[in-house]
Amino acid sequence: MMSQITLTILETSDVHGNIFPINYGTNELQPLGLAKAATLIKKIQQENDYVITLDNGDVIQGTPLTYHYVKYMIDEPNPMIEVLNYLQYDAAVVGNHEFNYGLPIFKSAVNHSRFPWLSANLLDKADGSPYFGQPYLIKEFGNGLKAAVLGVTTHYIPNWENPEHIQGLDFKDVFETTKQWVKYIREHENPDMLVVSYHGGFENDLKTGEPTEPHTGENQGYRICYEIEGIDVLLTGHQHRQLTEHVNGVLIVQPGFNAQFVGKADITFEKNKGKWEIVGKEAELLPVGSEEEDEHVLKIANKYETKTQEWLDQPIGFIEGDMTITDPLAARIAEHPLVEFINKVQMDALGVKISNTALFNNSATGLPNTVTMRDIVSNYVYPNTLTAIEISGKDMKEALERSASYFQLDEQGEVKVNPAFSEPKPQHYNYDMWEGIQYTINIRNDIGSRIEHLEFEGKPVGMEEKYEVVMNNYRAGGGGEYPMFKDRPVTKSSQIDMTELLANYFLKHKTVKAAVNHNWKVVK
Known part of the structure; x- marks a missing residue:
């Protein structure tokens, strides 16, 4: 047997x-x-x-x-x-x-x-x-x-x-x-x-x-x-x-x-x-x-x-205005003070005029009026560092088109998330929002042709011209299907984690105003 x-x-x-x-x-x-x-x-x-x-x-x-x-x-x-x-x-x-x-x-x-x-x-x-x-x-x-x-x-x-x-x-x-x-x-x-x-x-x-x-x-x-x-x-x-x-x-x-x-x-x-x-x-x-x-x-x-826990509960700064998030999709369709703040910290850290970042997931609640380290780490969940790279206007346009594919219109004409960014694994972190340039995302256009009115400092972005952009190290390496960034010349970088950079910004400025400058919009 x-x-x-x-x-x-x-x-x-x-x-x-x-x-x-x-x-x-x-x-x-x-x-x-x-x-x-x-x-x-x-x-x-x-x-x-x-x-x-x-x-x-x-x-x-x-x-x-x-x-x-x-x-x-x-x-x-x-x-x-x-x-x-x-x-x-x-x-x-x-x-x-x-x-x-x-x-x-x-x-x-x-x-x-x-x-x-x-x-x-x-x-x-x-x-x-x-x-x-x-x-x-x-x-x-x-x-x-x-x-x-x-x-x-x-x-x-x-x-x-x-x-x-x-x-x-x-x-x-x-x-x-x-x-x-x-x-x-x-x-x-x-x-x-x-x-x-x-x-x-x-x-x-x-x-x-x-x-x-x-x-x-x-x-x-x-x-x-x-x-x-x-x-x-x-x-x-x-x-x-x-x-x-x-x-x-x-x-x-x-x-x-x-x-x-x-x-x-x-x-x-x-x-x-x-x-x-x-x-x-x-x-x-x-x-x-x-x-x-x-x-x-x-x-x-x-x-x-x-x-x-002791470290997380230490107050490090204050928000004047409202930087909280109640609707993550709304915070991606129209400029949100949290996203603008992160972009501004990135630009400030490396002294660069153009920046992009994402709202990483749908559990981010934004920053309350009194900010602790807990608030920062619950909104910025990855140990990213910053990299500034030199890209062409063509690279910029292609990257924006990749981000613009995040949206779809449902049968009622309402904006929804493209399933490619949510199934089988949520990838909200692969939709970037930019600061320092002006652009419009027109969702009624086909994917790949959605970016309109792309400008830098009041002039149309030249496809062959070079632009310096700061982003996190994951994105700068081409992560998230952004091959147009991979192997581009690195102009500056920081080895300080973004959570520390955000905390340091508060420690330096104490109070941050919740504001947006409406440099981009989504239309349908």
Whole structure:
């Protein structure tokens, strides 16, 4: 009679610094975070003999807690790593946001981890070896069961990241690297199960196969499932989606973001002629919301959290007038004082006459009359720095047309958001609003022909003329499908995070007036 066993894979991904179940902008409770996920993870680890626990990337950055740690408590151990160590993670995969605070911060996190960081396609430029040492993990269990986990990271990172944060790294194509290493592992390790943990997602609809995004190579999960043999499970992330599916016989999992869910894959094996064979694969996403917080995780993170909360509540300045947001779409259709303020800070910081920025998400509430650090970090949610680049008038027009595609008209002729900016992942951060130029967006025109009356200092923008524009480092690298910015000459840059620049502006000026100058408009 054949014996049967089940191996459970637990996956977290895109945790983004969330330990406590709160929204830092409001301190309201939220059904998320590693403190709740820990209770679920420990329970499953204790109830099963065969468990692999993995983080799929983007774990050390994303909340005021991680930001405050990096800025003010760096001599202490990294709180995110302390929690993963306590939960006895088997491995973590390098995510793109791991580099946001700079390579020394990430290297310190890696050094303090009691588990390997996997990424087969991030190589050391000096010798071509995997930069973080280990491309894959082998875990063997007492009954001879052998599992392999290969880690890979979206190679699109140089399009977003500050070049200083990724010096010495070579980003190889995920698909080609995965193909090479899957073959190597199958031949040299002969595992009973091969898992690919990919900090990346899917470029095609999982049911129809239709492309869902431009073929930039940022996400290659669909192609991996169909064109690489030998993969049993593909763990994914990066897109912040909630997915469990079988794609061409490969079990795929993507557990959302902010530790709202733990991904769970159960792989059933039977012994056949002395060899373990997979006879079943199922996956589910386990919501953490109803779980109690793990007391030890709270204890680990408490000193970091206490100091973060004190820092967040410090008043740093005042608003004269109204800079709050009640309707995010309205704040994108007509100029809003918050957006104008951010653009003005960017222009002031680098001494540039033209700027662009986005309202990153729909949870931004704007700034109240008395401004604290909490207000700033809840509105400006990314650790961006500033870059000024030299672009042509043609580049400017193309970038504005890309932004103008954010809008559509519904059947009643009302303005709505183009689904391309909201599905499968909200991308409101890819609609930019500009200061220092004049322009009109006419939504009745076809996409690509919507920008009218484009002027700088009272004169039409010349398509061949050069203009200096300040923007965040993500956009300056071409991120968000803005290829017209990529590789343009950098004229100035700042290594100070935008949240600090905004705070510093208040500390210098004390009071800021909420105002707009109506340099652009949307018409229909």
